[in-house]
Amino acid sequence: MNVLLLGSGGREHAMAWSIAKSDRLDELFIAPGNPGTDQVGTNVDLNLSDFEAILVFIEENDIELTIVGPEKPLVDGITNFLEEKGHKVFGPSKVAAQLEGSKKFANEFMKENRIPTADFQTYSRDEFDKALKVIKSKGEYPVVLKADGLAGGKGVFICESAEEVEKRLNELKKNDRFEEAAQKLVVEEFLKGDEASVFVISDGKTAKILHYAQDHKRIGEGDTGLNTGGMGAYCPTPIIGDRMLQRVEKEIILPTISAMLLDENPYKGILYCGLMITEEGPKVVEFNCRLGDPEAQAILPSLESDLLDLMDAAVNEKLNTKEVKIDGKYRCCVVMASEGYPLDYEKGKEITGIDDVAEGSLVFHAGTKAEDGKIYSDGGRVLSVVGAGDSLQDSIKNTYAEVKKIDFDNKYYRSDIGTKGLKFIG
Incomplete structure (x- = not known):
């Protein structure tokens, strides 16, 4: 079958790599893709918010299945839009996607259906001062603040004090990147574990x-x-x-x-x-x-x-x-980022060493661009390096051995990925 995969990050490169192995695949298109996805399919210059342009591409290229990688098109209703035009989509409907699109919706859904989660309260944007007073009066820290809507993984704050709560509430209120996501605020109990x-x-x-x-x-x-x-x-x-x-x-x-x-x-x-x-x-x-x-x-x-x-x-x-089968190996994934992420960072740094990574390990592109046969950094999270092993310890060791082969100016990565799992292994 002909498949269209929507997205451009490390997740989508991993999805494209996995889909490309299927015997059922004829052609794989990735929109907009990245230099990594271009190695396993055909990148297409489509804007994920332009549903009409995506529809035209689907109909002109006999796409039999559209797979949606990122959350925003799903929350915006791309599945409903394409299904109403008679096309098959892998991804939840607009209402179902509200489990991610709205923290308020998700918490109320879980409460109604007795699904275990944290205690919570919801406040509108003009009630942030009230939220601060309630939090101060309870005096229970840490406390979790969540922007109700999508914020790219950056709308959740774990606050250790009243001063930090006030700082984060001001950030949610005044920072332009939270203007849409923080129309409502969810305050949650901090779960220990x-x-x-x-x-x-x-x-x-x-x-x-x-x-x-x-x-x-x-x-x-x-x-x-x-x-x-x-x-x-x-x-x-x-x-x-x-x-x-x-x-x-x-x-x-x-x-x-x-x-x-x-x-x-x-x-x-x-x-x-x-x-x-x-x-x-x-x-x-x-x-x-x-x-x-x-x-x-x-x-x-x-x-x-x-x-x-x-x-x-x-x-x-x-x-x-169908049956889901897993190979039984441990795998560790280390993200190589641009220094300064998740705040300000520089782009355009040449990346070397990707081709030196050992067979059996994988490098997935995220924030990269290709120019004149070279690869450059083009985002906060740049690459994901994945190694495998018969034990968690081996997978960690094997991954970091490959991470060290890759270089670009101002690279940053954590050196402790996976280690907190070791304490659970006898």
């Missing part, structure tokens, strides 16, 4: 777990500093054993898919369950309506099943006939 992510593929009725991982969102070593889109990940995480995975499926995944179906908004696509494994059990920190980035770069190389075949089955409500 260990974070993990479980990835699910669903056809609206059947849900199957793809894999589970642990992300590292903070910019600094030891999980310090600002939140980012993700500085690295590893899989599988020993934080989740077989019994805990069964609890996640029973207490979170199945109730979520069932409730969406009962609400006549069947959830088709990838459901990312961001969890905190607490003393009481698993609780939802956040839902995402797509694969994580950088978790996708770690989990997709572990997938032995045909990703395209699974996605097509999900779209056609035949997922119950």
Whole structure:
């Protein structure tokens, strides 16, 4: 089949690489793609907010399945738009995507359906002063502030004091990048435990777990500093054993898919369950309506099943006939970023050493550009380097050996990705 994949980041390069291995694939187009996706398919210059132009491309190129990588087109309703024109799309509907698109929607949905999550309160933009007073009166820190809408992974703040709460509220109110996302504010109880992510593929009725991982969102070593889109990940995480995975499926995944179906908004696509494994059990920190980035770069190389075949089955409500197979290896993904990310950073630095990476390890492009046969940095998160091993320790060691081969001015990466999982391994 002819496939169109929408997106341009490291996640989309990993998806394109995985889809390109399918025996069912005829042609793969990636819009807009990056220099990495251009090696496994054909990049197409399309704006992801221009649904009409995407529709024209689909009809002119006999696209049989459109796969949506990033969250914004899904939240904006691209699935509904294309399905109404008679085209098949892998990705949830506009309403279903509100599980990521609105923290308020997600929290109220979980509360109504008794899905374990943090206690929360919601405030409108003109009630930020009220939120500050309530937080101060309770005096319970840390406390979590979340912009209600999409903020590229940068709209969540864990505040340790009233002064930090006030600073972050002012930032949410006055910073232009939060103007749309922070029309509402969600204040959440801080959950104590260990974070993990479980990835699910669903056809609206059947849900199957793809894999589970642990992300590292903070910019600094030891999980310090600002939140980012993700500085690295590893899989599988020993934080989740077989019994805990069964609890996640029973207490979170199945109730979520069932409730969406009962609400006549069947959830088709990838459901990312961001969890905190607490003393009481698993609780939802956040839902995402797509694969994580950088978790996708770690989990997709572990997938032995045909990703395209699974996605097509999900779209056609035949997922119950498919099996998800994982190869049993550990994988570690380290994000190489531009120094200064997630704030100000420089672009245009020549990247060397990618071709020196050993066979069996992978480099996925994110913020890169190609000019005159050379690759340059062109974003905050530049590359994802993925290594494998029979143990978590080996996968970490193998990944960093390859990271050291790649160079560009002002490169930055964390040197502790995956190490917090080692304490759970005897």
